[in-house]
Each structure stands twice: as C-alpha cells, then as structure tokens.
Amino acid sequence: MTLKLYVDRMSHPCREVIIFCKLNGIDFEEVHIDLSKRQQRSPEYREINPIRKIPAIMDGRFKLSESHAILRYLACAFPRIADHWYPTDLYKRAKVESVLDWQRTTFPSGSGSYVFHSVLGPAVGIPLNTKAAARTEKNLIASLALIESVWLQKKGRFLLGSDQPSIADLSLACEIMALEVLDDKDHERILGPFKRVLKWLDDTKNAMAPHFEEVQSTLSNYKEKVQKQRNTVGSKITQSGGKPVLQSKM
Amino acid sequence: MTLKLYVDRMSHPCREVIIFCKLNGIDFEEVHIDLSKRQQRSPEYREINPIRKIPAIMDGRFKLSESHAILRYLACAFPRIADHWYPTDLYKRAKVESVLDWQRTTFPSGSGSYVFHSVLGPAVGIPLNTKAAARTEKNLIASLALIESVWLQKKGRFLLGSDQPSIADLSLACEIMALEVLDDKDHERILGPFKRVLKWLDDTKNAMAPHFEEVQSTLSNYKEKVQKQRNTVGSKITQSGGKPVLQSKM
CATH class of the missing domain: 3.40.30.10 (Glutaredoxin)
Structure with a gap:
C-alpha cells in the first residue's frame, strides 16, 4: 500500500x-x-x-x-x-538529534513565525501582525548567528562538519528557506550578514537538486503572486489616492 | 569517567x-x-x-x-x-518521537513560558510579565486538552496507552509539573478541569518515586519562598498601607 x-x-x-x-x-x-x-x-x-x-x-x-x-x-x-540522513552511529545520531531539537526549542518564534506574521498569514486567513513580526525578528537573527558560529563548522559543507546532509540539514534549510517569501530588501537585511548560512543553503539546495527547488517553488510562486497584488494595489493608489487594500509587509 | x-x-x-x-x-x-x-x-x-x-x-x-x-x-x-523508556520497536519508537516533537512544537508558549512570565522570571532576573502570561495561558489550556483527549487513552496509565512510562511521559510530566509553582488557586483553575491529566501526573510521580518528587522539590521549595515573601509583603501593607514590593502573580 x-x-x-x-x-x-x-x-x-x-x-x-x-x-x-x-x-x-x-x-x-x-x-x-x-x-x-x-x-x-x-x-x-x-x-x-x-x-x-x-x-x-x-x-x-x-x-x-x-x-x-x-x-x-x-x-x-x-x-x-543512505546512512548520512540519520546515522546509525550513536554519537553521530545524538548530534543530529541535538540540532533537530535545538531547531524546535529555538525557532518557534524564528523564521516560520516571522514569515507568518509578516507575509504568509493572509494565505490561511490570519491578518498580518507587524508587532509580532518585530518581536520574532530579534530571535531569528540570534538563531541565524548560532547556526553560523556553532552548527556550521570550518570543515564539511553541512551541519556538524559533515560532508553529506542529514535530516537536520533538510529540516533546518526548509525552515530558513521560508524566508524566501520576503521581498528582496528584507531578505537581504536578515540573511545578508550570514555568509556561511547562505553558502550552506546553496550547498543544501544543490545536494538535494532538483527536488528541493521544485517543492520550494510553491513558495516562490506565492511570493510572485503577493508581489503582483502589491504592484496592482500600488498602481490603484496612484490612480485613486485611496488607501491600500493589502497591508504593508513590515 | x-x-x-x-x-x-x-x-x-x-x-x-x-x-x-x-x-x-x-x-x-x-x-x-x-x-x-x-x-x-x-x-x-x-x-x-x-x-x-x-x-x-x-x-x-x-x-x-x-x-x-x-x-x-x-x-x-x-x-x-529498560526498553519501555525508548522502545526499539520501530512503530512504538516513532509514536514516542511524535509526542516528544509535539511537546516541542506546542509547549514553547505553554506551561514553561506561562510559569516563567507569571512566577519564575524574577528567579533569573527577568521581571514578571502579566501580558505575556495571559497570551500563553490560552495555548496552555488547549495543549492540556489535547493531552487529555489524544495522548492519554482509555487503556494504559501512560501516554499512548502504555502500561509503562517512556521518556515522553518523563519530559511532558516535568514540563507540566512546572505549574506546581503556581499558587493553589491558579493551579486549580488551569489543571483542575483535566482529570485524566491529573491522574496521569500522579501515576507518573508514583512510577518514578522517590526520584521524581525529590528532584521536583527544588520547585516546591521555591514556591514556599515566594509564598513567604508574598505574606511578608501582605503583612507590611496591612501595617503601613504602602504599595506591595512583590508584583502580583496574575
């Protein structure tokens, strides 16, 4: 079955x-x-x-x-x-578990929450919430800094210094790639300073090609749709001087 | 070593x-x-x-x-x-993992957060925050309702209908037992309606006696200390009519 x-x-x-x-x-x-x-x-x-x-x-x-x-x-x-996804070795597995659990204890008010409050909420009928977005941004930045300085090491392209990705790479990359839905300015402001994280995301996408980008494309398509709506609203405002229907993202 | x-x-x-x-x-x-x-x-x-x-x-x-x-x-x-703590059986282990992960995705703004904002914050130098406590209370009640209706089943004294506790019972019980630090009125208001949860907590304490209560006693001692401070402040107010030094818990 x-x-x-x-x-x-x-x-x-x-x-x-x-x-x-x-x-x-x-x-x-x-x-x-x-x-x-x-x-x-x-x-x-x-x-x-x-x-x-x-x-x-x-x-x-x-x-x-x-x-x-x-x-x-x-x-x-x-x-x-393949064993690298969820290693059978006791110590390697424990470290993968540590990253998975860290993601859950750290990111509830991280990227997912930030993106939800600043862009995605309306897709599921919840209004944007700029206050909540601002509250989560600080935590998101701090978490990205820890990925950069602790979980990504000099050796190895993936988390924990590995040469191949684990389910922790997959899950954390999907969490952070939720930020792709932000407009380019906000995306650069938040992720731009974290060069090692950006390289790791690229390496992860490449290692998981073509499936990662294919599945992620739902979000890129949503971003385009929001962008178009925003432009239409912008043009209507210019024509009528009325208030925007779509709330600002930030 | x-x-x-x-x-x-x-x-x-x-x-x-x-x-x-x-x-x-x-x-x-x-x-x-x-x-x-x-x-x-x-x-x-x-x-x-x-x-x-x-x-x-x-x-x-x-x-x-x-x-x-x-x-x-x-x-x-x-x-x-013993195997019941973290079963080697693929399906049993997966279910234990599901509860552990649910705890992490659900409780960040649950009991720990509620207790922190309403009682424990000052112990680590963070002021009480009644707004944040109120924000987390609703989520806490919803989570307790899910433990009562989904994770605790008619058969078996422990989570997932088991006869013996797993690490999910231990972790979730410790999370909820953090509520012990609340005063009796608040504790009853929040946990009182969840009879099945209360019975499971008792069963868990008994199955893990005497260690569960011995380790948990740090929190009971803290509660007593807070209660004494509150009473002292109350008595000073009666004597002087001044404002309380210790903030209200709710």
Whole structure:
C-alpha cells in the first residue's frame, strides 16, 4: 500500500517530508490538506491526525504526525536510505538529534513565525501582525548567528562538519528557506550578514537538486503572486489616492 | 569517567535529565550552572555548550545539549536501560518521537513560558510579565486538552496507552509539573478541569518515586519562598498601607 502524505506545500514542515521522499525514491500519494480552507480542522482529517496539524502520514494502517518524527521513521522504515540522513552511529545520531531539537526549542518564534506574521498569514486567513513580526525578528537573527558560529563548522559543507546532509540539514534549510517569501530588501537585511548560512543553503539546495527547488517553488510562486497584488494595489493608489487594500509587509 | 550533567534544578528540562539518570542507576556528577547568576553565559560554560543553554552533558569527551537529545542518547548509550523508556520497536519508537516533537512544537508558549512570565522570571532576573502570561495561558489550556483527549487513552496509565512510562511521559510530566509553582488557586483553575491529566501526573510521580518528587522539590521549595515573601509583603501593607514590593502573580 502506497505511503500517504497529508500535506500543504505552503508549510515548511510539509515540504521537508515531501523532499525527503522524493530524494530517497519513496513512492507516495500526496493528499492536499488546504490550510487556507482550514481542512486540517475537518472531521475527515481528524481521523488521520486528531491533533489537527500537518504534516501527517499513513503507512498502511500506521499513522504518524510531527515532521521530525516522520523523517526519523521514514529513514528507518524504508530500505536503502543512505546512512548520512540519520546515522546509525550513536554519537553521530545524538548530534543530529541535538540540532533537530535545538531547531524546535529555538525557532518557534524564528523564521516560520516571522514569515507568518509578516507575509504568509493572509494565505490561511490570519491578518498580518507587524508587532509580532518585530518581536520574532530579534530571535531569528540570534538563531541565524548560532547556526553560523556553532552548527556550521570550518570543515564539511553541512551541519556538524559533515560532508553529506542529514535530516537536520533538510529540516533546518526548509525552515530558513521560508524566508524566501520576503521581498528582496528584507531578505537581504536578515540573511545578508550570514555568509556561511547562505553558502550552506546553496550547498543544501544543490545536494538535494532538483527536488528541493521544485517543492520550494510553491513558495516562490506565492511570493510572485503577493508581489503582483502589491504592484496592482500600488498602481490603484496612484490612480485613486485611496488607501491600500493589502497591508504593508513590515 | 563519570558522566557530567550541567544543570540547574529550577529548569524543567534539567530536572528530566537528572530524574532519568537516578531512575536508571546512571552515575553522574551534577555541575550546577546557576541560571540566576547567568552562569550559562560564562566563558567556561561556553566550552561545554556554545549554544549557552542548559542542560548539557559531557560523557568522556562527548558533549551534548538539548534535553530530548540527551534522553535519547542516555537510553541508548548506557546498559540495562529498560526498553519501555525508548522502545526499539520501530512503530512504538516513532509514536514516542511524535509526542516528544509535539511537546516541542506546542509547549514553547505553554506551561514553561506561562510559569516563567507569571512566577519564575524574577528567579533569573527577568521581571514578571502579566501580558505575556495571559497570551500563553490560552495555548496552555488547549495543549492540556489535547493531552487529555489524544495522548492519554482509555487503556494504559501512560501516554499512548502504555502500561509503562517512556521518556515522553518523563519530559511532558516535568514540563507540566512546572505549574506546581503556581499558587493553589491558579493551579486549580488551569489543571483542575483535566482529570485524566491529573491522574496521569500522579501515576507518573508514583512510577518514578522517590526520584521524581525529590528532584521536583527544588520547585516546591521555591514556591514556599515566594509564598513567604508574598505574606511578608501582605503583612507590611496591612501595617503601613504602602504599595506591595512583590508584583502580583496574575
């Protein structure tokens, strides 16, 4: 029975699960749970994940939620997954776990939250919140600084000085790549100072080509759409002198 | 070489690591990193954990941070740890991972944050913040409701319907038991409606006796201290009619 992924590509934890399957040749059926229509709260989806969050998977009769738990499971349950994704070595695995957990304890008010409050909220019916965005920006910058100075080391292109990516690279890169939806000025202001992080993101995209960019393109397309709306509103304001319909991003 | 734990018992992720070692007969040296003196930011501690958070461990020359990563490591690295803590079965382990990750994605603005803003902040030099406490209370209640309705099942005394606790029970119980520091009225208001959660906390304490309560006692002692200060302030107000020095908890 084919593995089912319950996902919306607008969500970065969903993107990481899809990319992992594509990279490792795991057959799957993608079931779209549309966040903008709040389908994660439907009675049908509740049968899959009573926590009512995505992503979730169904592998035969086995149901599982939380993207990191899903990545660990997929890495162990499917044959021929290369060891570098989730090393069997006790010490290497513990370090990968440490990065995964650090991401969760540090980033709840990091990039995902920042992007949500400053750009993505309206896509799921929540108004932009400039105060909350400002509150999370400081934490985001501090977290990027720690990736730059602690998790990325001189040797090795990937996290923890590795030569090949792990599920921690995949998940953290998806988290940070959520910032791609920002306009170029804000993106440069936040990520520009972190040269090592930018190089690592490039290396990760390249190591995971073409799947990383293909799955990430949902976000690039959304950015283009927002940009077009913004330009249309700008042009309407010029014509009518009226107030903008679309709120400023910052 | 004895395992070193870098901890402050005022922190619930630290308590869970200490309790796990005690329960499983793992010898350790407890190195107190005093959060109230910001010792986690000292140059000496930076050598142990450059992320500058606790808990961290040093096992020989191997250094590790993040409490969940530490629990997984200890369960695998030390001999004779009972399987129920971190099951080797693929499906059982995946479910434990799912709860651990859910805790991290859900509780950053849950009990720890609520207790910090409403009681514990001053212990580490941060003023109480009633607005932030109010903001996190709603999320905390919603999370307790999910533990009650999803993670605790009719069969089995522990999470996921198990008859024996896992590291997810230990960690989540320590997280919620942080609420013990609240005064009785607030504690009852928040936890009172969740009878199944209260029973599970009792079962967990009993299954982990006497170590759970012994380690948790740091918090009970702090509560008593705060209560005494509050009473002293109250009595001074009665005598002088002056304003209270200690801020209200809510």
